[in-house]
Amino acid sequence: MADGSIGLWTVPLAVLGGAIRVSTPFLFVSLGECITERSGRINLGLEGTLVMGAMSAYGISYLTGSPWLGVLAAGITGALLGALHAGICSLPRVNDVAVGIALMLFGTGLAFYLGKPLIEPTAPRLPAIDFGWWSDIPQLRAALRVNVLFLIGVLLAPILYWAFRTTRWGLLIRTAGESSDAARAMGHSVLLIRLRATMVGGFLAGIGGSFLSLFYPGSWNEGLSSGQGITAVALVIFARWDPLLCLWASLAFGGAAALGPALQSVGVTSGYHLFNAAPYILTLAIMIITCSPKRTLTGAPAELSITR
Amino acid sequence: MTSEAADSAEAIGAVAPAADPGFLQRHGGTIEYVLIPGAALAGALVVFGIFVMLFGKNPLDLYFYMYYGAFGTWFSWQNTLTRAAPLILTALCTALPAQLGMVIIGGEGALLIGALSATSAALLLQGMPPFVVQSAMVIAGVIGGGLWIMLAGALRQYRGVNETISSLLLVYIALAILNHLVEGMMRDPASLNKPSTREIGAANMIGSIPGTDVHWGLVFGLIAAVAAYILIYHTVFGFAARVAGGNIRAAKIVGLGVSKLILTICFLAGGAAGLAGMVEVAAVQGRTNANLAAGYGFTGILVAFLARQNPLAIIPVAILLGGISASGGLLQRRLGLPDASVLVLQGIIFVFVLASDALYGRIGFLKGKS
Numbered sequence: 059m060a061d062g063s064i065g066l067w068t069v070p071l072a073v074l075g076g077a078i079r080v081s082t083p084f085l086f087v088s089l090g091e092c093i094t095e096r097s098g099r100i101n102l103g104l105e106g107t108l109v110m111g112a113m114s115a116y117g118i119s120y121l122t123g124s125p126w127l128g129v130l131a132a133g134i135t136g137a138l139l140g141a142l143h144a145g146i147c148s149l150p151r152v153n154d155v156a157v158g159i160a161l162m163l164f165g166t167g168l169a170f171y172l173g174k175p176l177i178e179p180t181a182p183r184l185p186a187i188d189f190g191w192w193s194d195i196p197q198l199r200a201a202l203r204v205n206v207l208f209l210i211g212v213l214l215a216p217i218l219y220w221a222f223r224t225t226r227w228g229l230l231i232r233t234a235g236e237s238s239d240a241a242r243a244m245g246h247s248v249l250l251i252r253l254r255a256t257m258v259g260g261f262l263a264g265i266g267g268s269f270l271s272l273f274y275p276g277s278w279n280e281g282l283s284s285g286q287g288i289t290a291v292a293l294v295i296f297a298r299w300d301p302l303l304c305l306w307a308s309l310a311f312g313g314a315a316a317l318g319p320a321l322q323s324v325g326v327t328s329g330y331h332l333f334n335a336a337p338y339i340l341t342l343a344i345m346i347i348t349c350s351p352k353r354t355l356t357g358a359p360a361e362l363s364i365t366r
Numbered sequence: 367m368t369s370e371a372a373d374s375a376e377a378i379g380a381v382a383p384a385a386d387p388g389f390l391q392r393h394g395g396t397i398e399y400v401l402i403p404g405a406a407l408a409g410a411l412v413v414f415g416i417f418v419m420l421f422g423k424n425p426l427d428l429y430f431y432m433y434y435g436a437f438g439t440w441f442s443w444q445n446t447l448t449r450a451a452p453l454i455l456t457a458l459c460t461a462l463p464a465q466l467g468m469v470i471i472g473g474e475g476a477l478l479i480g481a482l483s484a485t486s487a488a489l490l491l492q493g494m495p496p497f498v499v500q501s502a503m504v505i506a507g508v509i510g511g512g513l514w515i516m517l518a519g520a521l522r523q524y525r526g527v528n529e530t531i532s533s534l535l536l537v538y539i540a541l542a543i544l545n546h547l548v549e550g551m552m553r554d555p556a557s558l559n560k561p562s563t564r565e566i567g568a569a570n571m572i573g574s575i576p577g578t579d580v581h582w583g584l585v586f587g588l589i590a591a592v593a594a595y596i597l598i599y600h601t602v603f604g605f606a607a608r609v610a611g612g613n614i615r616a617a618k619i620v621g622l623g624v625s626k627l628i629l630t631i632c633f634l635a636g637g638a639a640g641l642a643g644m645v646e647v648a649a650v651q652g653r654t655n656a657n658l659a660a661g662y663g664f665t666g667i668l669v670a671f672l673a674r675q676n677p678l679a680i681i682p683v684a685i686l687l688g689g690i691s692a693s694g695g696l697l698q699r700r701l702g703l704p705d706a707s708v709l710v711l712q713g714i715i716f717v718f719v720l721a722s723d724a725l726y727g728r729i730g731f732l733k734g735k736s
Contacts, residue, residue: 102530146717149724155469155530157720159667164713170706285538292531328550335542338535342527351526 068197069320075201076316077309078208079274083108083283085211085308086266087290089218090259092301094140095294096222097255098235098248098361101143102158104263105287106165107136111267113169113176116278120181128181129207129268136264137257139165144256148249154363162287176278184273205273207265211305214262218301231255235359263287285338292341296348298357314340398726399679403672406722407686410715417710423701435696436689442696447580448650450681450688452477454587455642456666457673457680458594459515462635463529464675465598466628467611472518472533473639474663475540476511480640481647482544483510485654486552488566488647499570503644511640512633514540519632523625541659548655562655572648583645587684590638594677597634607631639663661709665691668716687712 087104094101101107111132119128143161147154187209190202222228233241234251241248270286271278293311297303318333349355415425436446459473487506491499518536521527547563554564572582598604607627610617617624646658669687673679694708 142717146721149721151726152720152723156671157717159469159471159530160671160713160716160720163664163668163709164717167706167709167711167713171704171710174704174706285534288531288534292528292535295528295531329546331542331545331549335539338538338542342521342532342535342539345527345532346521346525349526349528351524 066324068324071195071197071201072320072323073313073316075197075203076320077313078201078204079312080315081308081312082205082208082211082269082273083266083286084290084293084311085208085215085305086269087263087287088293088297088304088308089211089214089301090136090262090266091291091294092218092259092297092299092304093231093262094252094256094259095362096235096299096359097231097252098238098359099144099147099154099252099256100158100291100362101140101161101256101259102155102288102291103139103143103161103165104158104259104291105283105285106162106169107139107260107263108165108267108270108287109169109283110139110165111136111264112271112282113173113267113278114264115268116181116271117173117176119183119272120176120179123182125182125184125272128272129184129265132264132268133261134264136260136262136267138260139264140257140260141253143260144249144253147256148253170280173278173280177280180277181272183276184269186273205269207269207273211308215301215305222301232359235361238361263290266290289337289341292345295355296341296344298355299359300357311337311340398729399674399676401729402722402725403674403719405725406718407672407715409722410711410718413714413718414711417714418701418703418707421703423703427701428697428703431696431700432690432693435693442689442692444579445692446685446689447584448688449691450684451581451583451587451649452642452646452662453666453669453684453688454584454591454680455638455645456663457669457684458590458638458666458677459511459635459663460667460670461673461675461677461680462594462598462631462638463515463519464670465604465607465611466631467614468519468522468628468632469530470515470518470533470632470635471530471667472515472536472663473642473666474659474661475533475537476514476636476639477643477646477663478537478540478544478658479514479643480507480511480637481643481654481658482547483507483640484644484647485563485566488570489552489564492567496569499566500572500648503566503570503648504641507640507644507647508637509640511643512635512637515636515639516629516633519628523628537663541656544654544658545656552654554653557655560655560657562653565653566647568652570648571652572645581645581649583642583649586641586645588681590641591677591681594634594638598677603627603630639666642666665712668712668719671716672719 087108091101091104114135115128115132118131119125139161143157146152146157184205186203186205189204190199193199222232230246230251234248238248241251270282293307294304297307314336317336318330321333322330415428418428419425435442437443456473456477459476460470463470484503484507487502488499491502514536515533518529518533521532522529549561552563553561574581606622610622610624610627614624642662643658647654651657665687669680669684673683690711691708694705697703697707698705
C-alpha cells in the first residue's frame with residue numbers, strides 16, 4: 059500500500075497513535091502524583107524525577123543489556139528522589155511546593171551530569187506488541203504498536219481507583235490527605251504515610267521517565283522531557299484526583315502532543331512549534347475552565363497546600 | 367573554610383557580643399538571615415565536594431577553581447557580574463510576588479517574551495536615534511514580560527488557577543512562540559544554522575560600563591532591586607502587599623484592593639524579568655534566538671529563595687550564583703567536569719537552603735535567656 063494514499067486520514071491516525079504512545083509518561087506521572095497528592099502533599103519535583111528516571115533507565119539498560127532492569131532502576135531512582143522530597147518536607151516549616159521546585163532543578167541537573175556519557179551509545183529498547191497485524195494500512199499498524207508499559211498503566215488506573223476506595227492503604231492515604239488530625243488520632247504517623255505515598259509516586263514517575271528513553275522517543279538526550287512532568291502534575295488537578303480521569307486526561311494529552319508531528323508528516327509545517335505547545339496550552343485552558351476562585355475543587359484533598 | 371559567607375557570619379557573631387552583650391538578642395533575627403543561608407551554602411559545597419570526589423576529582427581543586435573562576439581575577443569578576451545582572455532581574459520575578467504569598471516560577475518565560483518585545487521594538491524603530499530605540503526597547507521589554515506574568519496573576523485572582531503551575535506552563539508556551547516567530551515571521555534569511563531575528567544594530571547596543579567589560583544591564587539590575595526594596599518596605603503600597611501576603615482576609619476587611627495589588631505586583635515582577643530579556647538582547651546577543659533560553663529564569667528562582675525573597679539581599683546572592691556559573695567554564699577545562707555540574711551544585715544549594723528553613727528561631731545562643 060502506497061504512502062499517502064489515505065491522505066489526510068494520516069493525521070487522526072497519527073494522533074491516535076500519539077495518544078497511545080505519548081500518553082504513557084503522562085499517565086505514569088499523573089497516577090504517581092495522584093497517590094502523593096491524595097496523601098496531602100504535592101510533589102512538583104516529578105519533572106526532575108522523570109528526567110532522572112529516563113537517564114538511569116537508559117544507563118542501566120545500556121550497561122546490563124536488559125531494558126526491564128532499566129525500568130526497575132528508573133523506578134528505584136524515582137522512589138529515592140521521592141524519599142528525599144518527603145524527608146525534607148517532614149522538617150518543620152518547610153514548604154512542599156518550594157522543595158518540589160528545588161528537586162525539579164536538582165533532578166534535571168543531576169541527570170544531565172550523569173547522563174553525559176550516555177548521549178552517544180545505543181541502549182536496548184523496550185519491545186512493542188503489534189496489535190495492528192489484522193490491518194494492511196501501515197499508518198494504522200504503526201499507531202497500534204503498543205508498549206507493555208502503556209498496558210500496565212491502563213490497568214493501574216482502575217486498580218488505583220479501586221484501592222483508594224476499598225483497601226486499608228487507600229483509606230489511610232485519603233485520611234492523611236483529608237485530615238492529618240484524624241490520621242493521628244487513629245494512631246498513624248502522617249509523615250510516614252506521606253513518605254510512602256511520595257516514594258510510590260516517585261517510583262511511578264521514574265517508570266514514566268524510562269518509557270521516554272527506552273521506547274518513545276527512545277534515546278537519551280538533554281531535551282528529552284520539556285515539561286511533561288509538570289503538565290502531568292497539572293493534569294492531576296483537573297482530573298480531580300481521580301485515577302480513572304487521569305487515564306482519560308493522559309490520553310487526551312498524548313493526542314494533543316502528537317498533533318504537531320502528525321501535521322508535519324502531511325506537510326503542514328508553518329505552526330510546528332505552536333502545535334508542539336498544544337499540551338501546555340490545553341492544560342492552561344482546561345485549568346482556566348475548571349478552576350474557580352469561589353470554591354475549592356471538588357475532590358481536592360483538604361490538606362493539600364496548592365488548592366487552598 | 368568552604369564558605370566565606372559562613373566565615374564572615376561567624377565573625378560577626380564572635381566579635382559583636384564583646385562590644386555589646388545585648389547585641390545578639392536584639393539582632394538575632396538579622397544574624398539568622400545571614401548565618402543560616404551561609405551554613406546551608408557551606409553544607410551544599412561540602413556535599414558537592416563529596417559528589418565530585420566520587421568521580422575521582424580533588425574537592426580542594428574544585429573549591430580553588432570555583433573561587434578562581436568566580437572571583438579570582440578582574441576578568442572572572444567581570445564575567446561574574448555580567449551573569450549576575452539578569453539573575454538580579456529574574457530573581458525579582460519570584461521575590462516580588464512572594465510578598466503576596468504567591469510562588470511564581472515563570473521568570474524564564476517573561477524573559478523570553480521581554481526579549482522578543484524589545485527586539486520587535488528595535489526592529490520597528492530602525493533609523494531612529496539610539497537613545498530613542500533603547501528607551502523603546504526597555505519599555506517594550508518591561509511591558510511584554512509584565513503582561514506575561516500578570517496573566518498568571520490574573521488567572522490566580524479571577525479563575526483560581528494555581529500560579530506556580532500556570533507560570534511554568536507559560537514558560538513552555540513562551541518558548542514555542544519565540545521559536546515560531548524566530549523561524550517564521552521574524553526570521554533573518556541570512557541566519558541559516560541558528561534561526562534568529564535580524565540584528566538590532568551595533569549603534570543600538572547598550573554597551574559596557576566605562577573601564578570594564580560589564581554591560582549596563584548590571585546597573586539596570588541594581589536600580590530595579592533597590593527600587594523594589596523601597597517599594598516593598600518603604601511605601602504604603604508595599605505595606606499593603608505585605609499585609610495581603612500575611613493574611614488575605616485581614617487585607618480584604620481593611621479594604622485593600624487585593625486584585626489590584628496582585629495584578630500590579632505580578633506586572634512589576636514580570637517586567638523585571640522582561641527587562642532581563644531586553645538586557646540580554648541589547649547587551650549580549652544583539653538579536654533574539656533560542657540562545658536566550660539559557661536558564662537565567664530558573665536560576666533566578668534559586669536566587670530569590672536563597673535571598674529569602676528580600677530584594678536587597680538578591681544583589682549579593684545573584685553575584686554569588688553568577689560567580690558559580692561563571693566558574694563553570696573553568697571547572698570544565700581544568701577538572702573535566704561536565705557543564706551540568708553547575709546545575710547539580712545549584713540543585714544541592716536549593717535543597718539545603720529549603721531544608722535550613724527548619725532552623726529559624728531554633729539556634730540556642732541567638733535566643734538569649736528566657
